[in-house]
Amino acid sequence: MKLEKLNLSGFRNHGSTVFTCSPTVNLFVGRNGQGKTNILEAIAYLSIGKSFYSAPDNNLVRRGDEGFVIYGSFLSDSGVRYSVGIRFTENNKIKEVRINNKEQERISTLIGKFPVVILYPDQHTITNGGPGERRRFMDLVLSQAHPGYFETLTEYRRILRQRNTILTESRGRGSRARGLLEPWDERFLDCAIEITLYRYSFISEIETYLQDNYGKIVDDPEKPSLKYDAATPFDVNISEEQQKEKAYKAFYATFDNEIRYGTTVFGPHRDEVILFINDLEVRKFASQGQQKSFLVALKISESQYLLEKRKEQPLILLDDLFGELDRERSRKVLELTTGMGQTFVTSADESIGDTHYTSLNGHIQFVVSEGSIAHV
Secondary structure (H helix, E strand, O other): OOOEEEEEEEEEOOEEEEEEEEOOOOEOOOOOOOHHHHHHHHHHHHHHHOOOOOOHHHHEEEEOOOEEEEEEEEEEOOOOEEEEEEEEEOOOOOOEEEEEOOOOHHHHHOOOOOOOOEEOOHHHHEEEEEEHHHHHHHHHHHHHHHHHHHHHHHHHHHHHHHHHHHHHHHHOOOOHHHHHHHHHHHHHHHHHHHHHHHHHHHHHHHHHHHHHHHHHHHHOOOEEEEEOOOOOOOOEEEEEEEHHHHHHHHHHHHHHHHHHOOOOOOOHHEEEEEEEEEEHHHHHHHOHHHHHHHHHHHHHHHHHHHHHHHOOOOEEEOOOOHHHHOOHHHHHHHHHHHHOEEEEEOOOOOHHHHOOOOOOOOEEEEEOOOOOEEOO
């Protein structure tokens, strides 16, 4: 997948920004606060339908404007062109999404159609934050890779909200709650098992990529690994019916705790992915340098996984990469990423192009200043 052109209007601090992209590397330099990250944020918005910083849409509107428009033209690896436009109006909070000028009923239509891998400074929480950060990482990758996963996850979350409402309102009254929950439980368990199976498979597959990529970034003979710690029992050696029976048994064993706490205590929304280097947990024992290298290797692995599943090379967005890694590790990461697909990189160091990209043909460097962009 290639982004050929991007057009921003009223988005963050970009009043009107239009530029044509290089099919290889696009480097955005300039002082902090000038709008470099906003460009990557807009590209991601075209791919996942929201800000990767989880900012509400009204916070993305440029001060003094009534809304924003993001437009991008894409070229798929198979040669098919797509135009994607997103318009948000602040007054009525309406968000309109069009693909090839056809209005889409749901913004989720974008997810997976234009795959993207995003690495930005706040994502250090994947390696040192709580379980929710790693679940979010898995969910975004799997949602882009498998439309069925996104649909199941959406339904699971809907049922989970319903169950939690019933449990909150029926707290302490087990018999009443049991009767109200029963119509939801079978589908809840079906979704939980399906999500768990997707995640187990994902962890197994991406671990192979991770170990290879980590070894290319780090010279030391360190071995990264992943473990999926799931609440839903899973055993590859039993039948689907036996699997379901086992899950039901574990699920109903938590009912007393659900009544006590007034919330659903069983299911993939409670699962964890544990990261290791040489069998030591990354979150507890890894140095800052090891954590950064692990995260970058994981993101490169994400790109390879998406390419395998979607047969489409994802866009790679690297925000302030050079501030996160030392010079040697930055060089190794760039060697890996620039050969993988179209890359968008931001840096506050205007000499970075001369430092890292002198031997790369076709890269374009832009200077971003006060929401304006100029080609160098």
